[in-house]
Amino acid sequence: MAVLKIAQMGSKILKNRAQEITNFDEVEINRLFEDMIETMEDSNGIGLAAPQVFFPLRVVIFFVPESRNNGKEVPLTKMINPIIRPKSESMDEDWESCLSVPGLAGIVPRWRNITYSYQDLDGSLRERDASGYHARVVQHECDHLDGILYPMRMVDLSTLSFVETISDEKEES
Template sequence: MALLEIVKNPAEILKKKAAEVTQFDNNLAQLLDDMYETMVENDGVGIAAPQVNKSIQAAVVELGEERDVLELINPVIVAISEDTETDIEGCLSFPDVYGDVERPVYVKVEAQDRNGDLYELEAHDYDARVIQHEVDHLNGILFDQKITKTYTLEEIEEMYADEEEEE
């Protein structure tokens, strides 16, 4: 496996809809493995192929308390809830940018795995947020377009410190 360079905003590749994956081969498997390693090394919970300069419909996310790895190839969101929640998001392609983003609290997605097999997944709350963020990337939609309020890294650290003191 190898660490890949993360593309930073305002790179054009981040603003374009990525191409459908049609070849499910060792190159794709290697890319997914490298994306995962890159995501973990950079403390991310999701990464999309355009963020590593590959304009294809592929993303890797970690879900659940166990942080299970999920690979989303050619994902399509087929259902979302009307209920939404606003929470703070960050992005590996936007270092030190954090902001409130409103998203549906439930998502149902159809995607393929690294072998091309189709599957369906339902996710709630934080996991739904992560999936939507990465699917947005694959469609050229960046989270800064959805931010309603921004925060500095210091403000984020202060918020988390306050939460820990309350516990």
């Protein structure tokens, strides 16, 4: 296992649509998953997409801590070729940050309720419903597979702020 370099905003790989996986070579994909997990943990992230570590593949990992999801933890999930479908047009706005946009955060609108499907290491299709923060994390990570970073989804760019400034202001209030 290895900690991989994380691509930052402006990197060409983050601007392109990632390739679907058609050959489920477990050794190669498993190695990528393990390296991505180690990289995510080393960076204190909760999700990571393969393009963020310079692999142009439709592969995502994420977990949702119970403290961010109304007491319901979503364990580490490994997704291949994920697809998202909104369950309604209802949107929520909330702060997001990203390992590929270090030090910044902004308010991003996302669908409140989604259904997402993906393939596992065996190529079997899985499907799951998500809402709230869980839905936000899945949408954020899957955006990376289509060359989209969260600032591109922001409606009001005046909310784009340094994380440190936001933290300082929260402490003062």
